[in-house]
Amino acid sequence: MDINVRIAGEAGQGIETAGEVLAQALADAGLYVFAAKSYMSRIRGGLNWYDIRISDQALFSGKENSDILLSLTAEGIKTLQGKAGSQAVVIADKATAENSSGCNCLDISGTAKTAGGSKIMANMVAAGVVFGMLPYDIEALSQQIRQAFDSKGEEMVKKNLKCAESGAELTKGLSDKLLFPQSGGADSFLCSGTEAVGMGALSAGVKFASAYPMTPATGVITYLAKHAREYGIVVEQAEDEIAAVNMVCGATFAGACALTATSGGGFALMAEGLSLSGMMELPVFIVLSQRPGPATGLPTRTAQQDLRFAVHGGHGEFPRAIFAPGTPEEAFKLTRKALATAHTFQSPAILMMDQFLADYVTNTAPLNTAYRPIDKQITTSPGEDYRRYKITENGVSPRAVPGGDALVKADSDEHDAEGHITENLSIRIEQHDKRMRKEKGIIEDSIAPMRYGPQDAQELIINWGSSYGPCREAVDTLNERGHGIAMLHFAQVWPLKTEEIKKAIQGDAPSWPELTCVEGNSTAQFAGLLKEQGIIDSRKPLLKYNGMPFTGIEIAEAIESD
Amino acid sequence: MSQQETAWCPGCGNFSILNTFEEAVKKAGIDRRNLVLVSGIGQAAKFPHYTEANLFNGLHGRALPAATGIKIANHTLNVVITSGDGDMYGEGGNHLLHAMRRNIGVKAFVHNNQVYGLTKGQASPTSEWGFHTKLQPEGVINAPMNPLAMGIIHDISLVARAYVGDREHLREMMVEFLSHEGGFALLDILQPCVSFNKLNTYQWYSERVQPIGSDHDPCDRQAALELAGQWEDTIPTGIIYRSEREPFESLLPALKEAPDGLCEKS
Ligand SMILES: Cc1ncc(C[n+]2csc(CCOP(=O)(O)OP(=O)(O)O)c2C)c(N)n1
Ligand code: SF4
Ligand SMILES: [Mg+2]
Numbered sequence: 001m002d003i004n005v006r007i008a009g010e011a012g013q014g015i016e017t018a019g020e021v022l023a024q025a026l027a028d029a030g031l032y033v034f035a036a037k038s039y040m041s042r043i044r045g046g047l048n049w050y051d052i053r054i055s056d057q058a059l060f061s062g063k064e065n066s067d068i069l070l071s072l073t074a075e076g077i078k079t080l081q082g083k084a085g086s087q088a089v090v091i092a093d094k095a096t097a098e099n100s101s102g103c104n105c106l107d108i109s110g111t112a113k114t115a116g117g118s119k120i121m122a123n124m125v126a127a128g129v130v131f132g133m134l135p136y137d138i139e140a141l142s143q144q145i146r147q148a149f150d151s152k153g154e155e156m157v158k159k160n161l162k163c164a165e166s167g168a169e170l171t172k173g174l175s176d177k178l179l180f181p182q183s184g185g186a187d188s189f190l191c192s193g194t195e196a197v198g199m200g201a202l203s204a205g206v207k208f209a210s211a212y213p214m215t216p217a218t219g220v221i222t223y224l225a226k227h228a229r230e231y232g233i234v235v236e237q238a239e240d241e242i243a244a245v246n247m248v249c250g251a252t253f254a255g256a257c258a259l260t261a262t263s264g265g266g267f268a269l270m271a272e273g274l275s276l277s278g279m280m281e282l283p284v285f286i287v288l289s290q291r292p293g294p295a296t297g298l299p300t301r302t303a304q305q306d307l308r309f310a311v312h313g314g315h316g317e318f319p320r321a322i323f324a325p326g327t328p329e330e331a332f333k334l335t336r337k338a339l340a341t342a343h344t345f346q347s348p349a350i351l352m353m354d355q356f357l358a359d360y361v362t363n364t365a366p367l368n369t370a371y372r373p374i375d376k377q378i379t380t381s382p383g384e385d386y387r388r389y390k391i392t393e394n395g396v397s398p399r400a401v402p403g404g405d406a407l408v409k410a411d412s413d414e415h416d417a418e419g420h421i422t423e424n425l426s427i428r429i430e431q432h433d434k435r436m437r438k439e440k441g442i443i444e445d446s447i448a449p450m451r452y453g454p455q456d457a458q459e460l461i462i463n464w465g466s467s468y469g470p471c472r473e474a475v476d477t478l479n480e481r482g483h484g485i486a487m488l489h490f491a492q493v494w495p496l497k498t499e500e501i502k503k504a505i506q507g508d509a510p511s512w513p514e515l516t517c518v519e520g521n522s523t524a525q526f527a528g529l530l531k532e533q534g535i536i537d538s539r540k541p542l543l544k545y546n547g548m549p550f551t552g553i554e555i556a557e558a559i560e561s562d
Numbered sequence: 563m564s565q566q567e568t569a570w571c572p573g574c575g576n577f578s579i580l581n582t583f584e585e586a587v588k589k590a591g592i593d594r595r596n597l598v599l600v601s602g603i604g605q606a607a608k609f610p611h612y613t614e615a616n617l618f619n620g621l622h623g624r625a626l627p628a629a630t631g632i633k634i635a636n637h638t639l640n641v642v643i644t645s646g647d648g649d650m651y652g653e654g655g656n657h658l659l660h661a662m663r664r665n666i667g668v669k670a671f672v673h674n675n676q677v678y679g680l681t682k683g684q685a686s687p688t689s690e691w692g693f694h695t696k697l698q699p700e701g702v703i704n705a706p707m708n709p710l711a712m713g714i715i716h717d718i719s720l721v722a723r724a725y726v727g728d729r730e731h732l733r734e735m736m737v738e739f740l741s742h743e744g745g746f747a748l749l750d751i752l753q754p755c756v757s758f759n760k761l762n763t764y765q766w767y768s769e770r771v772q773p774i775g776s777d778h779d780p781c782d783r784q785a786a787l788e789l790a791g792q793w794e795d796t797i798p799t800g801i802i803y804r805s806e807r808e809p810f811e812s813l814l815p816a817l818k819e820a821p822d823g824l825c826e827k828s
């Protein structure tokens with residue numbers, strides 16, 4: 001049992017604040033929520049909305065249709081009323097609404113003026129209206145409002161509380177026909193992918209972060225900046241992404257645990273630096289939060305279009321590890337794993353998110369954020385004739401850092417074992433092979449895909465990254481309707497453990513299952529990689545590239561109607 | 563000195579820089595284990611391989627961000643860039659500007675031969691008006707960049723110029739820079755390229771280079787700008803500008819609490 005609440009308005013009306021306050025209040029009341037924002041690349045005007053799906057069971061996806069739609073602008077009603085279910089309650093602000101059918105006009109901005117003294121507070125009236133329609137104790141909302149406005153003083157807290165209370169009073173009888181989930185035992189901790197990556201990085205011992213702002217990656221670096229004092233880290237806004245990645249190369253060379261975060265356009269500028277980290281064998285960690293391209297694309301929307309770019313980006317050949325978490329909780333774990341992998345194999349690691357995973361929040365079991373720095377595997381006894389790029393069997397050479405007894409030499413040119421520039425072609429082969437040997441270790445250490453659903457399923461969804469949740473919901477829906485379907489979630493997309501993956505796809509199915517690859521791009525990039533690696537042959541792609549995330553319902557419908 | 567064979571042409575000004583550097587490191591009493599030489603790509607940028615120190619020979623144009631990362635990660639290291647004019651002023655021009663804004667505590671020795679040596683003789687950002695190359699057959703039509711004036715305008719800690727033909731003076735400058743403990747320090751070193759710059763030769767420089775008189779006050783910004791602008795008949799060498807501005811790293815709360823740097827070995 002779930003319902004989807006959507007509040008809409010233009011940029012600058014505080015829709016996001018209202019949404020966040022509501023989402024947390026509902027989680028505090030013990031409900032499962034899945035809350036996602038949908039916004040335009042502008043600071044004022046336009047149409048933004050915030051969805052809060054509420055349930056008595058864990059949620060993994062949003063929903064396209066809303067059961068309650070509240071819009072502060074006429075534009076919101078016009079665009080979104082069509083996506084309200086037939087039983088939905090649609091609420092408009094009297095001040096902006098034209099007399100359209102099926103729409104309840106409430107005096108939201110008027111109430112904001114009388115209760116709060118300004119129509120700016122219409123967002124809190126709206127929050128009150130929504131909460132007033134729901135059968136949960138409104139004290140949860142009041143608590144959240146107190147917290148949200150605490151820093152602005154008692155007066156502001158009072159006004160906003162009054163707005164929410166007055167809003168709740170406007171709703172008598174409005175929602176009588178709706179059914180609501182029971183409040184119960186959900187974890188009240190709401191977490192986004194962005195926060196999870198930040199927490200993972202801090203707990204893993206990241207001490208330096210450098211980045212250039214770019215949606216949807218900016219949140220990661222802002223999160224780190226907010227906690228910089230507490231964790232004793234340096235966060236620097238670089239002059240461009242080239243500087244950001246080269247600073248991280250320098251910092252890791254010197255021995256710090258460091259990261260940068262960007263989106264596709266910035267990653268393009270980092271390509272040469274990524275290649276440098278491959279050549280110098282530096283544990284560089286890049287958070288790549290995708291949005292639709294090419295070029296500037298759709299800055300505030302979501303996509304999974306940069307997989308091939310992450311796998312192949314950077315000139316020359318060098319090993320790398322690429323992770324793609326499916327939930328905030330997994331983003332936390334994989335941030336730590338990616339940093340550990342980068343340090344173990346002295347190779348770059350990339351964590352791929354997207355606007356969807358970066359921004360949505362959902363109930364998350366408490367994360368172990370205690371400071372548990374990863375082992376940087378720096379040698380403290382390099383010895384007399386230390387050579388940074390000593391040839392070893394697994395390709396990993398002892399890593400010392402400058403300032404100790406040994407001189408540490410790193411070169412972007414091909415180099416000998418000591419780190420000096422060379423054009424000796426047999427040394428070139430030795431060093432190249434040494435670097436490439438590390439890939440074997442990365443593969444052995446990689447994360448196997450995770451199956452959800454019956455072991456013997458003849459139908460299998462393949463997903464990577466953020467579409468995990470929507471796919472999981474689709475699997476449940478389809479199996480309730482009598483399908484025998486499972487999914488394989490790839491949280492690590494490179495390098496691939498070929499034979500194990502084949503076995504995982506086969507499961508206990510009597511014959512090779514029918515595969516549907518769900519991806520947020522138009523060319524089925526991951527399916528292409530699997531094919532290239534000889535893992536799969538034919539598959540049906542289920543692709544979406546309009547900038548919006550998948551929903552469980554649409555995946556289930558697409559598979560069912562096939 | 564290292565065992566590495568140099569890749570420089572006989573007669574190149576880089577040899578004087580290398581020999582003088584070795585003397586200066588000794589004179590300044592620098593512990594090489596604590597010294598990190600950072601460079602980009604170019605003939606000058608090969609410099610770190612020819613001496614003994616930690617070295618980070620990074621990407622073309624990116625010596626400054628790498629050095630910035632190293633300094634932030636471990637501010638107890640003595641971080642010195644030795645790279646070319648194309649590398650530091652051309653490909654890395656944006657980083658130069660922002661390193662100046664930061665006043666990051668690294669020292670940059672720019673081997674300024676007013677040409678791209680490694681790629682066989684194209685114009686660099688400091689090439690003279692009208693300088694002819696195979697790529698600029700009609701001569702350079704862009705104004706030469708003035709990195710020293712840029713440093714003064716952005717109030718970096720130390721701005722100076724030296725010339726390889728006056729080794730004693732160059733050594734004095736290097737000693738001062740190697741021992742310097744403040745923010746960003748830029749030493750532009752005039753270095754003839756015997757293979758690709760037939761205009762700015764040893765003779766050309768020798769006729770113009772003139773040590774700055776003792777009456778110059780490096781803390782006087784206007785006077786410093788005046789000196790930085792001189793090029794035609796006389797080219798002043800020596801400390802042009804000095805500022806008391808605090809280095810970037812001293813303003814970072816995390817570093818105040820981590821006197822040994824951010825690199826605890828675990
Ligand atoms: C990204 C990139 N672009 C271009 C080059 C080619 N390149 C190498 S060195 C150089 C110019 C070097 O000039 P300078 O820094 O003045 O050094 P010099 O050889 O004169 O000492 C160029 C263009 C490169 N290595 N990398
Ligand atoms: S090309 Fe010029 S700068 Fe390079 S080594 Fe030869 S003389 Fe020196
Ligand atoms: Mg040059």
